Amino acid sequence: MVALSVTIDRAVATDTVLDLEPSGSELAPPATLTIPAGSTSAKVNVDTNPTSTASFRQIFVSYRGYRVTGYGILVTPLKASVSFDKAPLASGEAGNGLIYLSAPVRQALTLPLSSSNAALTVPASVTVKPGAKFATFPITTTPVSARQTVRVTSTLLGFPYFGNVQLLPTASLKTLTLPATAYGNGKIVGTVRLTIAAPAGGTTVTLVSSNASLTVPATVTVPAGQYAATFDAFSSDVATDSLPVVTATAGGVSASSGVTVKPLSVSGLTLSASTVAGGGTVTGTVTLNTAVAVDTVVTLTSADPVASVPATVTILAGGKTATFTVSTSAIASAKNVKITVVKHGSSVYRTLKVTP
Structure with missing residues (x-):
């Protein structure tokens, strides 16, 4: 839109109507212009229509059918530019783009949009509202492993207009590694x-376990400048094999790893003596198949009250053995007593001979 001012050489006594006629379709003035009584001039806004090339056009002014003057106007093509609110843009993050026109538009103008890289997504089009000269559009991205230049293109009157944005790599998850097997009440390192x-600031990786037989922290942080980090996972005291799956996620990428959690078992039982006189004591030592990460209880039984044992014994965290005392009573004749230690489905026994 341009403003046209028409001036005559003397003031008019009454409102005077002048006819306006453009020399080309690029100009769209109103059909008439009225100079008020007592004035020598009047102004009117002239709309323009889109053009792909610059052109010089005129608006002819007539009074009662006679052309009295003309005004030349250079009509230039409407142009566009594409820019971004974040440049460069970290991949995996969202942003906004901006279409900026060289002049406000008289009517709503819809412009197509495209991206040169699938890692950066833009809507199919953006619309500039009437009277405006710019419009914004949303940008979404997915993580990339290397710096990339992405071109966003729009087309106006057959001419492409584009802007480039640098898409920065995001530290996303590559692998998750865990031991294939763990034993109950144990600790493994992932x-x-x-x-x-x-x-800078590190990258946070979220962790989730599929069931309670293996507990993992909610997150682990890879320090700035580093590629990897470790975390401790703790297994529960399962009675049968369990198959939890741990899933790690960072930068929109996830990886999973399964672990077989097996029950603890008793691997050994020793007595400090195989024979004891009634009323004496013997020390027993129970051994599990692996060290435990938390205090772990095993069950003890005696086949005869002449040799008594505690109901349980606790193996302390970090160890795999514990000792207990077998107390005997005086008897009249010798007896063989079976001392048994039990953990889940496993058991080991030793026979203690109690003599008079």
């Missing part, structure tokens, strides 16, 4: 590895 070194 490792998460990123595609690139973690940025």
